[in-house]
Amino acid sequence: MSTVASKILATVNAPYGAGVSAWELAQCISSVDAMKNAYGPTFSFFTEVEAKSQHAFIEEMHLDASAVKAVAQHLATKVPFPVALAA
Numbered sequence: 001m002s003t004v005a006s007k008i009l010a011t012v013n014a015p016y017g018a019g020v021s022a023w024e025l026a027q028c029i030s031s032v033d034a035m036k037n038a039y040g041p042t043f044s045f046f047t048e049v050e051a052k053s054q055h056a057f058i059e060e061m062h063l064d065a066s067a068v069k070a071v072a073q074h075l076a077t078k079v080p081f082p083v084a085l086a087a
Contacts, residue, residue, distance in 0.1 A: 007053065008053060016044070024037075029058075032070065045057075
């Protein structure tokens with residue numbers, strides 16, 4: 001596992017006592033339906049991980065940026081602050 005993925009997983013799993021893998025997180029941040037399986041870690045990815053690391057993870061996991069943006073936009077409707085990848 002890469003350094004980027006390791007740091008991100010530590011950030012998104014710790015607050016929720018979750019144990020999502022890099023692959024599971026990749027699925028959750030690129031599909032609103034999959035996000036429902038790990039809402040906490042997905043929310044944490046979009047709100048607690050710096051944008052530079054988010055982009056690196058998305059690239060590393062070969063995710064469709066428009067699919068990730070759709071999930072970010074969905075989550076942005078739930079919070080009173082901007083979500084970087086929703087823009």
